[in-house]
Amino acid sequence: MATETLKRPPVPSRKLRLEHVGMAFDNDGKSFSVLEDINLDVSDGEFICLVGPSGCGKSTLLNLMGGFLAPTSGSITIDGQPVQGPDPRRILVFQERGVFPWLTVEGNIGFGLSGLPRAERNQRIAHYVQMVRLQGFEHTYPADLSGGMKQRLQVARALAVNPDILYLDEPFGALDSVTRLIMRGELLRIWETERRTIIFVTHDIDEAVQLADRVVVLSSRPAKIEDILTIDIAHPRNISSPRYLELRDELMSKIGLAYTL
Amino acid sequence: MTSLAKTRGWEKFFWPLLATGLLLALWYYSVLWTATKVFPSPLSVQKGLAELLHKHVLWADIGDSLRRVAIGYGAAVVVGIPLGLTLGWYPALNQVLNPVIQILRPISPIAWIPVAIVFFGIGDRAAVFLIFLSALFPILVACVSGVANVPAIFRRSARNFGLSPAQILTKVVFPAALPQILVGLRIALGVAWLVVVAAEMIAVDSGLGYLVIDSRNSGKRYDLVVAAMLIIGLIGLALDFCFRRLERIRSVRWGFRHES
Numbered sequence: 001m002a003t004e005t006l007k008r009p010p011v012p013s014r015k016l017r018l019e020h021v022g023m024a025f026d027n028d029g030k031s032f033s034v035l036e037d038i039n040l041d042v043s044d045g046e047f048i049c050l051v052g053p054s055g056c057g058k059s060t061l062l063n064l065m066g067g068f069l070a071p072t073s074g075s076i077t078i079d080g081q082p083v084q085g086p087d088p089r090r091i092l093v094f095q096e097r098g099v100f101p102w103l104t105v106e107g108n109i110g111f112g113l114s115g116l117p118r119a120e121r122n123q124r125i126a127h128y129v130q131m132v133r134l135q136g137f138e139h140t141y142p143a144d145l146s147g148g149m150k151q152r153l154q155v156a157r158a159l160a161v162n163p164d165i166l167y168l169d170e171p172f173g174a175l176d177s178v179t180r181l182i183m184r185g186e187l188l189r190i191w192e193t194e195r196r197t198i199i200f201v202t203h204d205i206d207e208a209v210q211l212a213d214r215v216v217v218l219s220s221r222p223a224k225i226e227d228i229l230t231i232d233i234a235h236p237r238n239i240s241s242p243r244y245l246e247l248r249d250e251l252m253s254k255i256g257l258a259y260t261l
Numbered sequence: 262m263t264s265l266a267k268t269r270g271w272e273k274f275f276w277p278l279l280a281t282g283l284l285l286a287l288w289y290y291s292v293l294w295t296a297t298k299v300f301p302s303p304l305s306v307q308k309g310l311a312e313l314l315h316k317h318v319l320w321a322d323i324g325d326s327l328r329r330v331a332i333g334y335g336a337a338v339v340v341g342i343p344l345g346l347t348l349g350w351y352p353a354l355n356q357v358l359n360p361v362i363q364i365l366r367p368i369s370p371i372a373w374i375p376v377a378i379v380f381f382g383i384g385d386r387a388a389v390f391l392i393f394l395s396a397l398f399p400i401l402v403a404c405v406s407g408v409a410n411v412p413a414i415f416r417r418s419a420r421n422f423g424l425s426p427a428q429i430l431t432k433v434v435f436p437a438a439l440p441q442i443l444v445g446l447r448i449a450l451g452v453a454w455l456v457v458v459a460a461e462m463i464a465v466d467s468g469l470g471y472l473v474i475d476s477r478n479s480g481k482r483y484d485l486v487v488a489a490m491l492i493i494g495l496i497g498l499a500l501d502f503c504f505r506r507l508e509r510i511r512s513v514r515w516g517f518r519h520e521s
Contacts, residue, residue, distance in 0.1 A: 068417060088423040094414055101515035102436040111432075112422035143515045161422060 345404020403445020440516020
């Protein structure tokens with residue numbers, strides 16, 4: 001695996017590398033393992049989906065990559081530098097209630113930009129308001145936004161600080177199914193214009209096949225990487241094409257679900 | 262549900278007015294039937310109220326009471342909010358100080374009166390101290406639990422965006438806890454208004470509390486006593502009403518469940 005990566009052409013440079021990452025938590029003096037021997041290389045601009053049974057440690061893995069937790073073993077490096085802690089160059093987007101309810105749409109997007117001169121800050125805010133299609137809602141508070149708008153706002157707030165990597169922790173998990181479909185399209189559109197590296201945790205198989213360049217399948221706890229599936233379909237993906245359905249079925253069987261259920 | 266929207270406009274005023282009217286009538290006839298010579302009827306209270314309003318001393322008393330509350334309560338806000346935020350922010354410090362706070366908190370401010378007089382003598386400062394003390398604890402408790410209740414997700418976001426601990430406190434934890442802090446401030450203002458009356462009965466010779474006790478002591482003017490009580494109630498209501506307006510400020514409104 002490793003040699004194969006080295007042989008690859010240097011054009012898509014490696015962004016994120018996980019080597020033998022393991023994580024264990026202490027509970028009542030007993031240590032139990034959540035993640036074991038996770039090895040993954042992510043190229044710059046790649047869209048990775050992490051799927052696996054619920055409670056398997058997908059979010060833990062995301063928190064490790066985000067620097068919110070430190071692994072008990074192994075190493076995580078970004079651009080060759082070990083991850084030391086949370087950093088504005090990589091922003092974690094939460095499932096819900098991630099936006100600040102006391103700030104307007106503008107205030108939320110500008111939250112991480114207080115170091116910038118006012119003109120540049122305003123210009124960036126305007127740019128990302130446009131990008132997530134929240135024009136006309138600049139002075140609206142999150143309480144008056146729909147669930148989908150709040151998630152778009154969270155993504156805009158993350159993108160505004162110009163991060164290299166976005167970690168999305170089931171960002172559409174609390175939305176209704178129609179909104180979720182629209183949001184996938186929106187996220188792909190944003191990803192295609194901005195080309196950030198995205199690590200996207202989901203338990204939704206369709207979501208993974210529709211969005212990802214590669215889908216990383218985790219086993220149940222203690223989670224190991226079960227398989228990595230490359231989705232070799234160009235965007236926009238036709239979700240009823242034979243290849244799409246084939247990949248979806250393959251993913252389902254890898255997660256261990258018989259689709260005849 | 263169907264008739265609610267239609268009749269709402271006049272019903273909103275009609276029923277409370279009716280209830281008030283009935284209570285006034287009950288009061289009036291109770292005085293009449295018991296033929297009490299001590300307790301005043303609503304009519305004599307009304308005359309007493311008019312008498313108080315014509316005497317300039319009423320406005321001076323109101324001014325004195327409000328001034329004492331403003332100073333004592335203001336000091337409690339200035340001390341209580343930073344202290345409460347600090348205790349909420351450093352749970353270890355809170356664990357050390359919490360037992361002391363919890364023991365002091367249930368002591369009625371009235372019980373502090375002798376101590377206040379020993380510290381400050383008879384006078385304004387003793388009254389202000391009592392108000393300060395009574396307002397401090399609700400503010401402290403609201404700040405501590407307000408900070409503790411800030412969702413972890415907000416703090417993590419703030420760290421993610423590279424904020425320093427001081428920035429996290431001022432830009433995230435404080436605004437996130439503000440609705441709960443406002444509730445504490447409102448309770449504290451209510452308590453302060455209760456306590457100023459009690460303090461003025463003992464520690465000073467002006468203010469609405471003094472007006473109540475003085476009306477009784479100099480000639481058993483119970484009409485003036487009840488009139489002063491009504492004024493105290495109305496001012497308390499007005500203070501609370503003003504405070505509730507703050508809950509509608511847009512950056513805190515999310516924390517309050519208003520009609521919609």
